[in-house]
Amino acid sequence: MMANNIQDIRTDFPILDREIDGTELVYLDNAATTQTPESVYEVFETYYREYNSNIHRGIHTLSHEASVAYEEAHDRLAQFIGAEGREELVFTKNTTESINLVAYGLGLRNLGPDDTIVTTEMEHHASLVTWQQIAELTGATIQFIRVTDDGHLDMEHANELIGPETAVLSVTHVSNVLGTVNPVAELAELAHDHDAYVVVDGAQSVPTRPVDVEEMDADFLAFSGHKMAGPTGIGCLYGKRRLLEEMDPFLYGGEMITHVTFDRSVWNDPPWKFEAGTPPIAEGIALAEAADYLDDIGMDRVREHEDRLAQYLLERLEARDDVTVYGPPSGEQRAGLVSFNVDGVHGHDMSSLLNDRGIAVRAGDHCTQPLHERLDIPGSVRASFYVYNTTDDIETLLDAIDDANAKRDAYLRSERYHDAIYDHYKNPRNAGGLSDPTMRKSSDETVCGDDGEFHVDIGPDGTIERLAFESQSCAVSQAVASILTEHLEGMRLAEVAELNAIETLLDGQFPPLRRDCVVGPEDVIREAAREYVDRRTSTTP
Numbered sequence: 001m002m003a004n005n006i007q008d009i010r011t012d013f014p015i016l017d018r019e020i021d022g023t024e025l026v027y028l029d030n031a032a033t034t035q036t037p038e039s040v041y042e043v044f045e046t047y048y049r050e051y052n053s054n055i056h057r058g059i060h061t062l063s064h065e066a067s068v069a070y071e072e073a074h075d076r077l078a079q080f081i082g083a084e085g086r087e088e089l090v091f092t093k094n095t096t097e098s099i100n101l102v103a104y105g106l107g108l109r110n111l112g113p114d115d116t117i118v119t120t121e122m123e124h125h126a127s128l129v130t131w132q133q134i135a136e137l138t139g140a141t142i143q144f145i146r147v148t149d150d151g152h153l154d155m156e157h158a159n160e161l162i163g164p165e166t167a168v169l170s171v172t173h174v175s176n177v178l179g180t181v182n183p184v185a186e187l188a189e190l191a192h193d194h195d196a197y198v199v200v201d202g203a204q205s206v207p208t209r210p211v212d213v214e215e216m217d218a219d220f221l222a223f224s225g226h227k228m229a230g231p232t233g234i235g236c237l238y239g240k241r242r243l244l245e246e247m248d249p250f251l252y253g254g255e256m257i258t259h260v261t262f263d264r265s266v267w268n269d270p271p272w273k274f275e276a277g278t279p280p281i282a283e284g285i286a287l288a289e290a291a292d293y294l295d296d297i298g299m300d301r302v303r304e305h306e307d308r309l310a311q312y313l314l315e316r317l318e319a320r321d322d323v324t325v326y327g328p329p330s331g332e333q334r335a336g337l338v339s340f341n342v343d344g345v346h347g348h349d350m351s352s353l354l355n356d357r358g359i360a361v362r363a364g365d366h367c368t369q370p371l372h373e374r375l376d377i378p379g380s381v382r383a384s385f386y387v388y389n390t391t392d393d394i395e396t397l398l399d400a401i402d403d404a405n406a407k408r409d410a411y412l413r414s415e416r417y418h419d420a421i422y423d424h425y426k427n428p429r430n431a432g433g434l435s436d437p438t439m440r441k442s443s444d445e446t447v448c449g450d451d452g453e454f455h456v457d458i459g460p461d462g463t464i465e466r467l468a469f470e471s472q473s474c475a476v477s478q479a480v481a482s483i484l485t486e487h488l489e490g491m492r493l494a495e496v497a498e499l500n501a502i503e504t505l506l507d508g509q510f511p512p513l514r515r516d517c518v519v520g521p522e523d524v525i526r527e528a529a530r531e532y533v534d535r536r537t538s539t540t541p
């Protein structure tokens with residue numbers, strides 16, 4: 001149905017007319033941030049032209065108008081997810097802040113060494129890192145429900161883990177890498193059987209399908225405005241009214257109190273209790289407009305559209321033997337995102353190639369490093385869709401992926417890149433490890449999202465005698481590592497600790513958009529040299 005008026009929808013998003021170096025933009029990075037329709041950003045103009053003012057503080061017309069619009073925006077977002085009203089809907093900065101609000105307001109105060117936090121291997125860092133921190137601060141144990149090879153949560157394992165000690169279950173509704181739609185209602189029931197709190201990360205679900213907090217029986221649901229046709233700088237936390245009333249604030253200051261003396265303060269009612277200081281007023285009002293925009297289309301239709309595009313891409317990628325796709329296979333319910341790798345082409349190189357064709361995708365670990373470790377891959381390329389994408393966009397993507405290896409070589413040879421990049425990528429010097437190096441330094445996590453390692457043999461006088469690198473990084477980063485190894489042989493470690501050579505070695509010719517890939521290896525070897533020099537200085541009497 002949506003396909004009938006997709007062209008109308010596209011006209012609501014003027015940015016889609018943009019060209020990237022003369023090529024029409026194909027925007028497939030919606031799981032990171034969606035585009036914003038004109039009606040939403042017009043809210044900003046109206047707000048700042050007509051009633052910009054601080055809320056809840058002034059007895060004047062502008063303040064009254066801003067307050068009413070901002071309060072009603074809470075009701076609108078509450079309605080969007082099936083909550084009762086503004087008392088259950090807190091505006092935050094984003095999903096990350098929403099999860100932190102629950103973790104600090106509730107987790108930090110109530111959890112202890114006897115408690116367990118159960119979460120999953122497919123969590124975004126927004127929740128994984130936050131709960132890891134709460135576990136560390138409270139002595140609680142954190143456990144991860146396993147992800148099966150086909151990208152589902154292992155429900156048997158969930159049943160084993162969720163038990164009487166479980167205090168919190170924190171689960172993502174939709175995986176931002178695998179596209180899996182998790183059975184959150186079933187998981188919530190399990191957790192509630194043991195009186196655990198259920199926190200749902202709705203960053204990828206609220207924008208893409210009908211979500212009803214009552215149906216899923218979530219205690220808390222976090223989501224972001226910028227992934228649902230809204231502006232940046234605003235997110236939401238839904239919480240059951242009783243829980244928000246009981247819960248402690250996370251930030252303190254003005255707006256969140258009703259009465260303050262030198263001795264103590266009395267908190268305001270939810271949601272204001274959790275919105276300390278001047279909140280994102282225009283952003284909140286604009287987000288309500290985004291909810292209107294999506295409801296006009298119909299969230300059922302958004303879901304169908306997303307699923308149709310995902311299935312279309314999945315089927316075509318599955319038919320190729322040079323592509324590995326992650327997550328549930330075609331035919332299963334999916335969110336509108338597909339992560340994959342093309343054999344022999346690093347994600348960052350693929351992103352560059354696609355950008356050359358005007359296609360925006362994301363490559364890397366997508367803020368899910370543990371999941372990528374579980375999948376045993378350094379990173380992946382993710383194409384993600386929204387209401388304005390078409391099968392033509394997918395065809396453009398598929399076409400760009402054809403012969404990616406050859407295209408990667410051609411683009412490395414193009415004039416945008418220094419000749420040394422192609423030469424060193426094709427004929428790497430000092431590649432492979434040394435057998436028993438004096439020093440090794442891993443990049444841990446480079447910007448390319450994978451491990452590179454330098455091996456160094458150091459002579460008695462502190463000079464580099466031999467140097468080698470091992471890397472699964474992108475072509476640019478590997479080439480730079482090779483160039484550096486040639487340059488550094490014979491240098492003193494003390495000099496390397498001050499290294500700033502790569503820009504000169506490449507005659508200042510930085511590949512477009514790839515600065516991080518270029519400077520990464522130099523950062524690693526410089527850091528290694530600094531550590532070595534520091535160790536020597538501290539052990540020398």
Ligand code: PMP
Nearest residue numbers: 094095096124126176203204224
């Ligand atoms: N959770 C998931 C599943 C996400 O996809 C994202 C955004 N990539 C986040 C949390 C974090 O969202 P934000 O950066 O808006 O806080």
